[in-house]
Amino acid sequence: MKILVxxxxxxxxxxxxxxxxxxxxxxxxxxxxxINPFDEIGVEEGLRLVAKHQGEVVVVSIGGKEVxxxxxxxxxxxxxxxxxxxxxxxxxxxxxxxxLQKVVEKEKPDLVILGKQSIDDDQNQVGQYLAEFLGWGQxxxxxxxxxxxxxxxxxxxxxxxxxxxxxxxxxxxxxxxxLATVECQLPAVVTTDLRLNQPxxxxxxxxxxxxxxxxxxxxxxxLAVDVTxxxxxxxxxxxxARKAGIKVADVPALVEKLxxxxxxx
Amino acid sequence: MPTVLIIAEQQPDGSLRxxxxxxxxxxxxxxxxxGGELHIALVGKDPAKVADELKGTGAKAVHVGAAPExxxxxxxxxxxxxxxxxxxxxxxxxxMASTAQGKDLMPRLAARLRAAMATDVMAFNGGGxxxxxxxxxxxxxxxxxxxxxxxxxxFTLRATEFTAAAGGGxxxxxxxxxxxxxxxxxxVDFKEVKSARPELTxxxxxxxxxxxxxxxxxxxxxxxxxLGAAVxxxxxxxxxxxxxxxLQVGQTGKVVAPALYIAAGISxxxxxxxGMKSSKTIVAINKDPEAPIFQVADYGxxxxxxxxLPELRAELGKLK
Numbered sequence: 001m002k003i004l005v006x007x008x009x010x011x012x013x014x015x016x017x018x019x020x021x022x023x024x025x026x027x028x029x030x031x032x033x034x035i036n037p038f039d040e041i042g043v044e045e046g047l048r049l050v051a052k053h054q055g056e057v058v059v060v061s062i063g064g065k066e067v068x069x070x071x072x073x074x075x076x077x078x079x080x081x082x083x084x085x086x087x088x089x090x091x092x093x094x095x096x097x098x099x100l101q102k103v104v105e106k107e108k109p110d111l112v113i114l115g116k117q118s119i120d121d122d123q124n125q126v127g128q129y130l131a132e133f134l135g136w137g138q139x140x141x142x143x144x145x146x147x148x149x150x151x152x153x154x155x156x157x158x159x160x161x162x163x164x165x166x167x168x169x170x171x172x173x174x175x176x177x178x179l180a181t182v183e184c185q186l187p188a189v190v191t192t193d194l195r196l197n198q199p200x201x202x203x204x205x206x207x208x209x210x211x212x213x214x215x216x217x218x219x220x221x222x223l224a225v226d227v228t229x230x231x232x233x234x235x236x237x238x239x240x241a242r243k244a245g246i247k248v249a250d251v252p253a254l255v256e257k258l259x260x261x262x263x264x265x
Numbered sequence: 266m267p268t269v270l271i272i273a274e275q276q277p278d279g280s281l282r283x284x285x286x287x288x289x290x291x292x293x294x295x296x297x298x299x300g301g302e303l304h305i306a307l308v309g310k311d312p313a314k315v316a317d318e319l320k321g322t323g324a325k326a327v328h329v330g331a332a333p334e335x336x337x338x339x340x341x342x343x344x345x346x347x348x349x350x351x352x353x354x355x356x357x358x359x360x361m362a363s364t365a366q367g368k369d370l371m372p373r374l375a376a377r378l379r380a381a382m383a384t385d386v387m388a389f390n391g392g393g394x395x396x397x398x399x400x401x402x403x404x405x406x407x408x409x410x411x412x413x414x415x416x417x418x419x420f421t422l423r424a425t426e427f428t429a430a431a432g433g434g435x436x437x438x439x440x441x442x443x444x445x446x447x448x449x450x451x452x453v454d455f456k457e458v459k460s461a462r463p464e465l466t467x468x469x470x471x472x473x474x475x476x477x478x479x480x481x482x483x484x485x486x487x488x489x490x491x492l493g494a495a496v497x498x499x500x501x502x503x504x505x506x507x508x509x510x511x512l513q514v515g516q517t518g519k520v521v522a523p524a525l526y527i528a529a530g531i532s533x534x535x536x537x538x539x540g541m542k543s544s545k546t547i548v549a550i551n552k553d554p555e556a557p558i559f560q561v562a563d564y565g566x567x568x569x570x571x572x573x574l575p576e577l578r579a580e581l582g583k584l585k
Contacts, residue, residue, distance in 0.1 A: 014535075017403040026407065092381060093372070094415075119516075121402050123384045128340065128372035137450035138340055140369045143510075170453065175365035177276075177464065177511070181453035182339070188449070194517045195510060230381040234397060235410045242542065245563040247554075251576040254548065255584070257564050262546040264470070264525040265492070265581060 001055040001166060001186075003046040004109040005079070006100070007070045008036040009063055010120045023235040035070040038115025041192040043074045044199040045142075045160060046113050053162055055110075056080040060103055062096060064088040068215060075210035076202035082215040083107070087227065095220075095227035097129035102223035104134060109187060111162075111169060116141050116191040127191035137184035143174035143193035159196055162186075267301030267394075270356040272347060273319055273327075274366050275307070277338075277455050281315045283467050284362035286431070287424035289322045291386070292360060294427065298392045304328060304354060305436070308346045308443050310336035316438050323433030328354070330443035337452035338366055344373040346443035351378060351417065353441070358396075360386070363421040375419035382419040383411055385520075387426045404516040404539035424466065425522035425543065458511050465495045465514065470525045473497035473514055473541070477530015477551060477570055480507035484574040485529060491578055497521065499537045515540035529570040533558025550574070 011017065012032040020027055035043070046057040059074040061067040062085040071082040085099050104112060117124035131138035144159045159172040166186070173180045174193050184190075202210070220227045248254045258265045271292035274282035289305060296303040305319050308330040316329045328350055335342055351359055351374075359374065361367040363385050375382040388399040390410060397412045398420060413419075465471060470492045474485040476499065489496045497514040498507075514521055516539035526544035531537060533549070533556055541547070542561050549562035550573045559565045566573055 011403070013404075016535075017406040019407055026403070094376075094379070094381060097376065119404065122404065123382075124368050125372035125375070125382055125384060128369065129376040131340075132344065132373045132376035137448065138369075138373065139450065140340075141365065174510070175369075175455075176466075178455055178457040180455045183451050183453050185449040230413065230415045231383070232412045232414065233409050234412055236402070236407050237410075239401075239405060239408050239542075242547075242561050243563075245547070245549075245559065245561070245565055247559065247565040247567060251566070251573060251580050254564055254566055255577065255580040258525070258546070258548070259584060262525070262563065264546050265584065 001050070001053050001110040001162070002107065003049060003055065003057050004104060004107055004112045005039065005042045005046045005057060005059050005074070006114045007039050007043065007059045007061045007074045008115070008118045009033050009061065009067045009070045010036045010118055013037060013119050019236045019238050023237055025236060033066070033069070035073050036115050036118045038117060038119070038192050038194065040199045041194070041196050042113035042115055043077055043079060044197045045192060047078045048197065049111070049160065049162060053166065058083060058107055058109065060085065060100065062087055062091065062099055071215055072210050073202060075213045076206040077200055078206060081213055083218060084215050085218050085220065085223070087220050090229050091227055092229040092231040093123060093125045093129050094230055095225065096126050097133055098225040099220060099223055099227070100126070100130050101133045102225055103218070104130070111186060112189045114189070114191050116193055127189050131189035134189070137188045139169070139171035139173055139182050139184050139188065140191040141173045141175065141193040142171050142190050143195050144172065160190065267299040267357040268304060268354055269296045269299065269301055269358045269360070270304045270306055270351060270354060272359070272361040273305055273307040273315065274362065274364060275309050275312060275315055277457065279311065279314070281318050282362070282364060283429070284364055284424035286322065286429035287427045288360060288362040288422045289324065289430035291422045291427035293323055293430060295358060295360070295389050295396070298389050299358070299396055300393055301357065304356070306347060306350055308332070308335050308343060320436045320438060321432055321434065322430040322436070324436045326437045326439050328439050328441055330441045332443045332445050334445045335443065339448055339450055339452060340370045340373040341448040341450050342446065343370055344377050345446045347374055348377040349444040350441060356417065358418050358420070360420045360422055362424045367421045371419055371421050378417045378419065379415065380417040380419045381413040381415045383413060384421050385423045386420045387423050404535065405542065406539070423520065425520070458509060462489060463493070463495045465497055465512070465519050465521055468495035468523050470494035471497045471514070471521055471523045471544070472527045472529065473499065473531060474502060474529050475499040475531030476501050478502065480505065482508060484571060488527070488574050488578055491581060499531050499534070528558050528562070529574060531558055532556045533561065
């Protein structure tokens with residue numbers, strides 16, 4: 001089977017994000033960039049499925065020349081080839097899903113896996129937009145019951161299972177108050193939650209091999225998609241700082257404060 | 266006159282999802298700012314009973330669509346049903362609480378309406394035709410003011426930022442026949458993680474434990490039960506398999522904003538702070554005086570949680 005996975009370029013989640021004084025954006029200096037962690041989980045899941053069912057994993061990223069770094073990272077993990085949609089400037093989810101729709105129509109994958117959200121704009125929308133644009137089924141927030149590091153992992157039911165006839169995928173989804181299981185006819189769109197798997201490290205041979213794997217270049221013009229944004233970010237600001245708190249000496253002092261000052265107990 | 270449509274959510278057991286009331290409260294605010302009126306939509310197999318509950322929340326009308334095909338929630342069947350209603354009402358704003366269902370459904374609905382969408386809206390700014398939304402980015406480290414320029418504007422709402430709608434008027438309940446489409450996805454099952462305690466995102470008080478508990482949550486749970494509170498945990502604790510994942514508070518877990526948040530044995534990693542720093546009052550209990558959690562806590566105690574929590578229970582008991 002053929003699996004298409006997204007690989008967005010985002011700031012390293014460990015970095016400290018600061019807003020520019022004029023509110024026009026964030027301070028870029030000194031920031032490191034990575035593949036969106038949820039997308040990296042998507043690449044891992046794609047590789048695991050292809051290991052089981054044969055086929056190939058194609059990664060796609062949209063952005064300037066620099067996103068090739070994230071594509072090479074996914075190729076080093078084991079993805080087979082990459083598609084780069086070359087575009088600089090702001091894009092919203094309508095444009096991104098529109099571009100991905102065209103890539104999907106060109107590649108005709110059996111399954112598209114995206115991170116449930118990217119950790120920069122935290123929107124959690126593109127997978128769902130894409131599924132609707134394509135008229136496909138969607139299973140968002142694919143996850144596992146236990147944590148990735150737990151002992152039970154080896155024995156538990158995988159969250160993504162492709163049926164024996166290769167016509168559907170069964171997905172366990174992490175939702176409020178529990179776990180929902182759905183079955184989507186293929187082709188389908190799946191978005192990954194954090195605990196779906198533990199992405200592998202790119203090995204040195206993997207990194208060497210990735211250098212010679214092909215990256216195909218496309219553009220919004222080539223894909224005939226109008227990418228004029230319908231969302232404008234007018235201003236960014238730092239969240240209001242919390243007032244510096246106090247340390248209390250003992251429990252009776254704490255309860256006194258909670259009762260008389262904060263009035264919460 | 267602009268129309269604001271808020272989509273109500275039913276729990277798998279058929280009851281009303283409480284965050285809906287906060288979303289309606291937000292819808293009321295938006296309708297006032299935009300100079301419009303508020304409507305509520307509800308679809309499902311048997312939504313009539315919940316519709317009754319929604320009558321007194323201050324909306325102009327509650328639109329109820331029932332169809333057997335809508336028994337189990339699926340974005341693929343709910344989105345067309347609701348999109349047809351949005352078009353019929355000519356709604357300008359369509360919102361829903363940022364629950365798992367809201368986050369799954371609203372982008373699909375927005376795509377169908379070719380509308381732009383904002384996730385986790387915390388506030389509305391401006392007035393009349395010029396409304397903008399405030400929403401978090403980079404795990405709550407940045408607040409952005411965004412403007413949607415499509416005719417229909419779709420959003421999900423961070424429920425804890427808005428007051429729940431209560432008592433106000435008696436809305437007209439109107440039934441409509443939902444548009445039903447075949448779905449390529451089918452519901453298989455839902456396994457509920459049951460708890461006698463309140464749900465994290467809806468609790469007035471949250472008591473959370475971190476690595477400092479070493480996996481022993483007895484004292485956390487006992488204090489939570491004394492206070493009628495929800496139990497939370499840091500990611501490290503969930504990853505270690507000490508407590509279930511659905512207790513996780515943080516960027517990758519649940520975002521909470523209770524009146525009182527008690528963090529015991531939690532260091533205060535960025536990841537955790539993103540999920541709880543909007544709490545009204547924060548108490549930190551940690552042996553390490555340098556723990557970052559003290560920088561956001563209103564009240565801190567530098568001590569062992571296993572000593573503090575029993576004392577705290579005893580002291581709180583005296584207040585009763």
